[in-house]
Amino acid sequence: MTAALAAGLGSGALHALSGPDHLLGVAPHAVGRRRGAWRVGLAWGAGHAAGTVAVSSSLLAAAA
Secondary structure, three states: OHHHHHHHHHHHHHHHHHOHHHHHHHHHHHOOOOOOHHHHHHHHHHHHHHHHHHHHHHHHHHHO
16 A cells, blocks of 8 residues: 555646646646746646545545
């Protein structure tokens, strides 16, 4: 279980850093903001993470 968790976190981090879809999804909302652009990224990341947790939780519950 620990190896699966580490693999999931690692691949998720790699996807977030290397995926151009992330930059293209957030950039239009953050461009032109002198302050608060980080809030756009934080809100988007929290929503993305919540969706991932919801899907993985339902898969884990179905497998149990």
